[in-house]
Amino acid sequence: ETGVTQSPTHLIKTRGQQVTLRCSSQSGHNTVSWYQQALGQGPQFIFQYYREEENGRGNFPPRFSGLQFPNYSSELNVNALELDDSALYLCASREMPGLAALPQFFGPGTRLTVL
């Protein structure tokens, strides 16, 4: 078990709706990253937040957005859901961005199904 928690565990939405996923990072970690893991694929980087600002982004459209709060918890928002957004969404936290020596700790994920 890591100290990273995510909510909800599972979620079912319909196409066109909006969804918010939440993550609480491990104590002392100020950097949060979000990944999308589609079925049969490895996790893909969505974006990263450090001190409440986005400081890295993968190849995802603007309808994927996020927030980081002063307590370093984070939200991932997805607007105008599409069927292909169905995936496991993973949150990872670490002490500082960019330093590979510092491990990332992953949460259990939120399974999103879009119908």
Place this chain on the structure above:
Amino acid sequence: AQSVSQHNHHVILSEAASLELGCNYSYGGTVNLFWYVQYPGQHLQLLLKYFSGDPLVKGIKGFEAEFIKSKFSFNLRKPSVQWSDTAEYFCAVKGSQGNLIFGKGTKLSVKP
């Protein structure tokens, strides 16, 4: 752009068999490499990592990996697998934004 390839989609072994999972990366410069494991119903966990120095890296649970720069490879090995090693294994490289770039994963099934 950096990428990671994992050769095997699904590997089935009997207990006590030796394991080697292939991983190749695309970037030719300095790389930071990782192996993560995802046990059924659990979160991703770091098995081992390579930054520099000794190309043979030892990780948790008896796993090791060898970095071969000339082959752009970072294969994961274990001399004798156990049923409890049944899981999905992901190779990853550090991206330019400090993110992780993962391969598609290899599912390992160990028969008791």
